[in-house]
Amino acid sequence: MSNSVVSTEILTMYLFSFFSISLTLPSRSLLRTDSQTCRLAFLVIYCLYISTKRRLPMGYYHPAQICLNGHVINDSIDSHPELNEKFCTKCGAKTITSCPSCGAPLHGDFDCGPFLDLEPPSADAYCYNCGAPYPWTESALKSTTVLLQEEELLTDAAKETLIHELPDIISETPKTKLAVLHIQKYLPTIGRFTADALKQFIIDFGCEYALSLLKL
The missing domain is CATH 1.20.91 (Influenza Virus Matrix Protein; Chain A, domain 1)
Known part of the structure; x- marks a missing residue:
């Protein structure tokens, strides 16, 4: 599962950079920013993203509910138990919340505080605790x-x-x-x-x- 996350504070900084660049150029407004300004703003945003990507915080996984065919039913059963289902609405298979081999909770949404996980959780192929295939x-x-x-x-x-x-x-x-x-x-x-x-x-x-x- 990917841990591609972006801080809300970083996103704010990106937008502020774009506004700053646009306002410093003469005869330019945000509604009439030409392609050169857009490219410059994108370059600054990209550089900021790369510089912060290496400083992501530690986090943890919420336990998940997944059906026997690998469809993620609920990626945060601890915080949203109302989303649990006994059977998958996509294929009808029974759902589980732990590894059948060792009982370890299934990995769901990756939580790292103020940071946002922009990628939807997907079912892992093997258990992180015992190595058995799910x-x-x-x-x-x-x-x-x-x-x-x-x-x-x-x-x-x-x-x-x-x-x-x-x-x-x-x-x-x-x-x-x-x-x-x-x-x-x-x-x-x-x-x-x-x-x-x-x-x-x-x-x-x-x-x-x-x-x-x-x-x-």
């Missing part, structure tokens, strides 16, 4: 494994290789690049249905590194 990850791995096993255009060795390396597509590891190379090698040789399912698995669960290498 039910939605385990389900995706099993279904993709079955599809690869039933693909007639793949040799048994190729099937074993692709199945064994699926976890390296989900999480960035030293073997991720090799796993991507194998997918690029075998993807053009398999049936369209299996190929589309494998691509969708990568889009839904693949780490950023794998997605960038595969250009998905």
Whole structure:
């Protein structure tokens, strides 16, 4: 889950910088600011953002409620329990609030005080406490494994290789690049249905590194 956060104070500073730049230029108003002024203001705002991005405060995760298929139902069950649901309204699956393997609370919204999290929470693939795959990850791995096993255009060795390396597509590891190379090698040789399912698995669960290498 990304911790991309921006302080309300920083946003105010950005706007103040824009106003200051606009007002110092002759014959310019905020309603008639030309493209050069806009570019200059954007440059200042960008520099301020980069300089403050490295000084983000520590925070904590609210516990979340997520369905067994990975849909986030409530990203802050401690502060908004009224949003809890027994079953997912998107797929009908049962919802959980903790890791089935170790009982650790699921990560939800990242709270860091006066800072705002601009990215909606997404379900993690593996438990941060015990390392076990969450039910939605385990389900995706099993279904993709079955599809690869039933693909007639793949040799048994190729099937074993692709199945064994699926976890390296989900999480960035030293073997991720090799796993991507194998997918690029075998993807053009398999049936369209299996190929589309494998691509969708990568889009839904693949780490950023794998997605960038595969250009998905």
